[in-house]
Amino acid sequence: MSSSGPKESLAGNLYQEMLRWPIFDPHSHIDPHRPAARHFDEILGYHYYTELAHSAGMPASQVLPTVARPQRVRNIVEHLNRLDNTVQYEWLSEITQTFLGHQGPLDLNAVDSLLTQADHSQNSAAWDEHVWTTSKLEAVFLTNEFDDPLEGWDRSRYIPCLRTDDLVLKLHEPKTVERLKQASNIDVGDEKSLRLAVASIFAHFVKCGARACAISVPTDFVPRPATPKRAATPLRRALHGLDLRPDEHEEIRSFVFWMLAEFCAEFQLPFDLMIGPIRNSYPAGVAGGRDLFDRRVSLADYHSLFNHFSGVTFPISTLSPDAAPELVAHCWIFPNVVPNGHWWYSNIPTYIEQDLRARIQAVPKTKQIGYYSDAYKLEFILPKFNMYRRILADVLAQEVMRKPGWTEDSALDLARHLLVENPKRLFPAVRST
Numbered sequence: 001m002s003s004s005g006p007k008e009s010l011a012g013n014l015y016q017e018m019l020r021w022p023i024f025d026p027h028s029h030i031d032p033h034r035p036a037a038r039h040f041d042e043i044l045g046y047h048y049y050t051e052l053a054h055s056a057g058m059p060a061s062q063v064l065p066t067v068a069r070p071q072r073v074r075n076i077v078e079h080l081n082r083l084d085n086t087v088q089y090e091w092l093s094e095i096t097q098t099f100l101g102h103q104g105p106l107d108l109n110a111v112d113s114l115l116t117q118a119d120h121s122q123n124s125a126a127w128d129e130h131v132w133t134t135s136k137l138e139a140v141f142l143t144n145e146f147d148d149p150l151e152g153w154d155r156s157r158y159i160p161c162l163r164t165d166d167l168v169l170k171l172h173e174p175k176t177v178e179r180l181k182q183a184s185n186i187d188v189g190d191e192k193s194l195r196l197a198v199a200s201i202f203a204h205f206v207k208c209g210a211r212a213c214a215i216s217v218p219t220d221f222v223p224r225p226a227t228p229k230r231a232a233t234p235l236r237r238a239l240h241g242l243d244l245r246p247d248e249h250e251e252i253r254s255f256v257f258w259m260l261a262e263f264c265a266e267f268q269l270p271f272d273l274m275i276g277p278i279r280n281s282y283p284a285g286v287a288g289g290r291d292l293f294d295r296r297v298s299l300a301d302y303h304s305l306f307n308h309f310s311g312v313t314f315p316i317s318t319l320s321p322d323a324a325p326e327l328v329a330h331c332w333i334f335p336n337v338v339p340n341g342h343w344w345y346s347n348i349p350t351y352i353e354q355d356l357r358a359r360i361q362a363v364p365k366t367k368q369i370g371y372y373s374d375a376y377k378l379e380f381i382l383p384k385f386n387m388y389r390r391i392l393a394d395v396l397a398q399e400v401m402r403k404p405g406w407t408e409d410s411a412l413d414l415a416r417h418l419l420v421e422n423p424k425r426l427f428p429a430v431r432s433t
Contacts, residue, residue: 007394007398008397011393014411015389018393021419022136023137023138023382024138025137026340026369026427027272027374028142028143028376033152036124036130036377037379038119039069039115039118040114040117043092044072052083053075053076053083057079058078060286074111080092081107087348087387090383091380091387092106093106094386128378131379135378139159141211141212141427142158143161143214144160144210146166146179147179150204162201163214171238171252177238183197184200186200189239190236191228211269212427213269213270218278219278222254223302223304224304225258231252231255235252238252261305261312269312271313271315272314272340273315274319275317293320293345297318297319306336310335312336315340316340317340320345321355324355325358332363347374349387352388353391357395360395360396365418366417366422368422369426370388371388371418396411397411
């Protein structure tokens, strides 16, 4: 009979202590009006499962919205045995055990039971509260479109975050312009009125408790200082629905992005950048499973931004796992650049462990945001954070064994910075001006 060594024992102690801490989740896609799953389909519908099942042989047509909910579930479950080697399957298994009381294989024999146990259409508010308290959640950041009225939920729990992708990447679309006019009550038609409208959006979000502005930018985007004179004509053409040349699109994207950074400085909001996706790389894929990353993206393109806005905090997530060393180096040098979680394709234990070791060994402990869930339903936050906690505990145990003078208390102090203290401090509540 084997016994655990000192590292394994220490890692277990660290993990158990972390389980006692509240979860402060600085990025998610939770709907605050419907935060927890009402049906098992809302759990299995997470794009990880549909795209992995499709990759393993399930036709994409089997999870279309037109397919009846129970059948969609069966179509995915039928392929789960092909996915049971993945970390995503581990999340699902923990969800069904913790929240649904399921203690068996996730196969077709279990479908009827899981459908019944996960049906919370009649007790939705109580279920939301149960998942919240069971997970020890303290705050969950949202992903709010710029025209979200931000009403109808507890904003001390579900923290608004201004998502600005459409403003930067789709301002040329008449629908976006109309939404901006409706949200700001300003007749947007030129650079001056655009600035007034976006300022009103920022003011509204800050008044409602927003703690960050965020955007996901593609690999071909390069932020450049705003040039109002050069952007004036393309902006006017875009705002009036006229056709644009490729260089005019680029001018608009650069101008609006830079303007957002200016407002982040004015309103004292962190500017959360998620860098690297290529959209619709696989058009035949399932919804949410069509995007990839490009390894050629470089943070060198962002040096002028980081230098110019030295007073703005930039939490950075990079999609490509091999972009991690570059991010560590930038966080090493720039005071206002912060490593933020482990995003999407990098959210795999092997990548997290390697990246985490580098961050711990090279980046000040007071400027690291350890993890965020990126979850669409509350049930996913706990298993995803537990995955990270296990990795963090193991890495820290090895650091204690390696570093002279380090103790269990030293490791826990660093872990608390990454998971609790830093997210609260780097995403502070902002007073409305």
